[in-house]
Amino acid sequence: MAPDEQAAREAMARAGVAHLAHRHVDDLSGGERQRVLIARALAQGSSHLLLDEPTNHLDVRYQHEILALVHGLPLTTVAVLHDLNLAARYCDELVLLSAGHVVAAGVPDEVLVPEVLEPVYEIAVRRFDVDGVPQLVFGMTEGAGVATDQRLGGTTTT
Incomplete structure (x- = not known):
């Protein structure tokens, strides 16, 4: 077997898409296509992704599958994510941008705090730590910087 073919097979196995080898890319779901693109990068021997x-456009299960796969790869990955809860779970470091400027950078525990996020997103933020991972709940700002979330039974002053 040629070295390129061997690299492709190994990358497909690692990305969990070996069973898709004989399907046309246009017939793949969004999650399958993302995993195939990751396999392609692995086959090329990329050191960065x-x-x-x-x-984007993936259901919850596939969002976690893709990010868990990427997180476990032996290469440096830079990802743009708008879902801050996914970023909290799968990213080692975050850079929060607003209007093209860096607002905060560091580990999720430092960046994903209401005092950093609320001015950027102009929405109330409540943070809960679940199994050591920050998880955020967002609510609409009401009146003079006070957000009320009836389901969680509290008022957060912004």
Whole structure:
């Protein structure tokens, strides 16, 4: 077997898409297509992976599958994510941008805090730590910087 073919087979196995080898890319679902693109990068021996919204248009299960796969790869990955809860779970470091400027950078525990996020997104933020991972709940701002979330039974002053 040629080295290129061997690299492709190994990459497909690692990305969990070996069973798709004989299907046309146009027949793949969004999640399958994302995993095939990741396999292609692995087969090429890339040391870095740049992803722009890799979970866009994927259901919850496939969002987690894709990001868990990427997180476990032995290469440097830079991903643009708008879902901050996914970023909290799968990213080692975050850079929060607003109007083209860096607002905050660091580990999720430092960046994903209401005092950083609320001025950027102009929405109330409540943070809960679940199994050591920050998880965010967003609510609409009401009146003079006060957001009320009836389901969680509290008022957060912004």
